[in-house]
Amino acid sequence: MLSRPHHDGSALYVSTQAPTPGESVRVRVRVPHEADVREVHVRQVTDGEPEFRALHEISRSDSEAWWEGEVVCHNPVTSYRFILEGGPGGYQWLNGTGLHERDLPDAADFRLVTYQAPPEWSLDSVVYQVFPDRFARAAGRPPIADSAPDWALPADWDDAVSTEPDTVARQLYGGDLDGIGEHLDHLERLGVTTLYLTPFFPARSNHRYDAETFDAVDPVLGGGEAFRRLIAEAHRRGLTVLGDLTTNHTGDSHEWFVAAQADSQSPEHDFYLYDESGDYVSWYGVKSLPKLNHDSEGLRERMFDTPQAGVQKWLAGPDGLDGWRVDVANMTGRWQAQDVNHRVARHLRDVVVDTKPDALLVAEHCHDHSQDAMGDGWHGVMNYSGFTKPLWTWLRGKDFAPRFLGSPLRVPRLGGGAVAAMMNEFGAIVPWRSRMHSFTLVGSHDTTRVRTLVGDDAAQVVVAAGLLLTMPGIPMITYGDEIGMEGVWGEDGRRPMPWDESRWDADLFEAYQQLIRARRDLEPLRHGGLRWVHTSDNSLVYLRETEGETVMVHCARAADEVQVPATHLAGVESARVVVGNALQHNGSHVTMSAEGPAVSIWVWSHEG
Template sequence: MPTPDLLARPHHDGSALYVDRAAPAPGERVTVRVRVPHGHDIDQMHVRQVTDGEPEFSAARITSRTATDTWWSADVVCHNPVTSYRFIMSGPTDGYLWLNAAGLSRRDVPDVFDFRLTTFGLAPDWARHGVVYQVFPDRFAKAGDRPAPEWAEPADWSDPVDTRRGHIGAQWYGGDLAGVELHLDHLERLGVTTLYLTPVFPARSNHRYDAATFDAVDPVLGGDEAFASLVRAAHARGLRVLGDITTNHTGVTHDWFIAASADPAAPQRDHYFFDEQGDYEKWLGVSSLPKLNHASPTLREELFDRPEAPVRRWLAGDSGLDGWRVDVANMTGRLRDHDVNHEVAAHMRATVVDAKPDAYLVGEHAHDHYLDASGEGWHGVMNYSGFTRPVWTWLRDKDFAPSFLGNPLMVPRLGGPDVVDTMTEFNAMVPWSTRRANFNLVGSHDTTRVRTLVGADTRQVGVALTLVMAMPGIPMITYGDEIGMEGAFAEDGRRPMPWNESDWDSQIFDDAQQLVAARRDSAALRDGGLRWVRVEDDTITFLREVAGESVLVHVARDAGTSLELDEKDLPGIGGGRLLAGRGISADGSGIRVETNGPGFALWLWKDGGRHGEAL
């Protein structure tokens, strides 16, 4: 069967097959490569880079040929901290073509989709190669009974979530950090590598995004001692731990805000925005959440710079966190004509790396993040725009249309081509180094649960988790998604974790274990480039590739046409093996992918020389 059209297109991405230095130094020359499948008649190619705002061109050269492709190489000089580049090529029948991160075009295109090299360094290997598991402490597990705090409305572990306005944040199930520690074996059983805890600071809510201080762990969770014990226990098992901090706001009970409100001359006064009448700026109008003023040098000193500043303190020692997730990162430092967001992000990155050189920093960002994700500040963001939302539009049940994080319209149901175009465009606008450091998530404590999203056919949870594990980026699973927990919207999904396995969907858990193991076992899934193979309304197929290993990933939301790939298209594929899923068979000369309904399949094979490594 002929090679599918998508696979036959010239290709470049930021992976090691195409870029010889992932973390170049300022001024360094980087060799970039383009794969041109045979059948194209390209006879000229140049790389166009932008230097100090001005485009310049350098000729590319043919450096190798394989049985399937011609490889061109060119050099890009990292003259600026972010250097954008793309390729222009032509041939007798191919004509005039641009190749950028969004794909091929026969017309001139804007720079926003250019490939980008950055000199800011990479997220640590443990983060880029890991799998993250998000825990909401009040709802995961509890080791014992504690008196309820005075703000709380106590609930039994088996009680339904109270989603009435005014009760959502007050319902208290009593989960604690000792309970999380007791169930670290579940994280190991699932295979994840990183525990991400939503906030643990004292507050007057179950979610704790209204911190009363950043200098202690909430006694309701067990306090500083329980936190240190949990982190040490996680580290002893080889697990990393991420914390969650709000740099955008505090709670009204925070010690800074109490001091600022009591005395206009207090040094904490400029930590916040007060007007002449003494009223304060509230995040999104919520009176309990006063917004922080990052133009204040004293705030930055308190938050980042002093030796005991919380961003530093909680990373220190053998019971220190391994990094931070930053709440409302996109709004931090922004208010009307006041915008120091990028400055704050870079300051926090420098602080974190100074405190712990291999720490990881990820920002919450729920929409188009390309202006905020150059790699100078946050290593990456929660990729809601370039991953979560397009996956939702493909997999949401026909009879269930969730709202997406405040969008007044319900999420549409789209076919594969629109979904892939959405993913491609949003991810094309950021450097590959950022994309690899972004969280890929199909849901979080702020969204609809994936089990509810897909409806009655639970096989589609496995499809969603396949995309989470197999796409470039850092996989993130929210507690309970691996066992089929439900929830129609954010608070409804914050249900207590059921620890009786009879309440679990065993097929979903088996799929999750299998897919996490595949991610951890495959270099191509962790580090590989991405090429689309075939995209139809109900099926999506793509390749992840590194030198020496390739994985074909096939996902389907419904039955679709079969796909055949043979040795002349992808040498070595016939000698591969099924890594996860079902529906792929081999006959020695190729493979056949059958799609009889919703499902997934990952096929791994080893190869030598087909990427033009040896000349």
């Protein structure tokens, strides 16, 4: 695989990650000699019309040549690909999915974007998702049964999670924000850098995606003072904090919706959508979740545009959030003929950045996000399609096949070649910068837990964590995955965090610590490109590269041995082991082996 010409959007191949309008950006292509390439041109699309520029060879070694040319960022999004003279037919295109000997659409072209760059700190993040009701309850706080709201069914911390339709959202364990604050040591011990909280607004459910207001913190969680204490303590420890905002809908007890239902002439009536019969529209027909109308100027002002609006209020000041994850972002502003999704995303981005210039904005998105992640709105998405689902199809247990987020069919079990192809194809549909600022995740509070996904072989969880923490993107860990918590589906996985460490998988916790430490220590794992070395049914091997350093990763789902030529691995003879097994090098070939499911990581330095 290393004998193919290669380009990606990383700094090794693109001269700037934050081009400005009109800027000429230097782009480079790595061309192994066996590819037999004699000419390279870049084809960019300018104002809708393709144009070509020649690349020139700038360096040559015993194994490869580097070619360099220019792409001019004439438009906010500039797509480009390369045409190469040479190879078997003398005619090849190189785009985001690789090398092709035929013409093909522009959908997978590389892209440069001139929109304001995402915050620099985010690429160095490891995110830890917490579901507040189930993480921790502050020491000394009275039992939840003494203060539960009228909608709730109080539960003791060790009670089993109810998954019955009429009780699943009402069961309340009483986790709170001060409880999270008391366990920030756990996040530091694990090594994560960013705390992501699912909603903290008052609501009539344990998940709180049915907000009653965006102006307050749920008293059940401790209220606004507990929120400020938690953010202040997290920041004191060097942790960033993300909140969770629902822009698609509110709860039916939200103050706006109550006013809208009481008076059809009220300003709030226009905040919601209504069907032909005059009934309000709701998310997927769930009547407790009325859908917002983003054509309403009043809604835009109350939700986004004033210092008192929820988006700004909880970001502002030193003890404010460091960004938002946006719930149901892909459906926001879309209903029948209405589609103002991109306008909402751009406006929200402007408001967020104006309020806190280095804030991060990540959108929930569960399928093809090519039209929604060009970089002018969301900084990135939750990359379910390009990471989670491919990983599931490779690592799911042979006797357990979950359904993926509403699919009527269970996910297949596929080999590594298909998994790499899926990752490539979904990675190529958006700019490299959007991919790098998207969450990679093996699961979330909405999905099967990874420990349950893999079946009987717990070592597969380490393989999943290895992929999570070494692939491009911002890794997100759901609370409890690091200790082996289980869950067949989303609500079943929202179990209370067990704080008795005798109930933890200690080896798994140590493996997560080691992999997180590797990511934080090795710049290529955070900022490098991605080049595949080998794929087979049971192994994935790839490089993450920066100008001065290369990291090679071998993830195996079963016992396997991989041998590859050392020709295009310059400097590999000096590789040191970071995680896993030693690398065998005989001068002409490199051999990596796994006795069972395992992850190995090696690093070496080299000249640029």
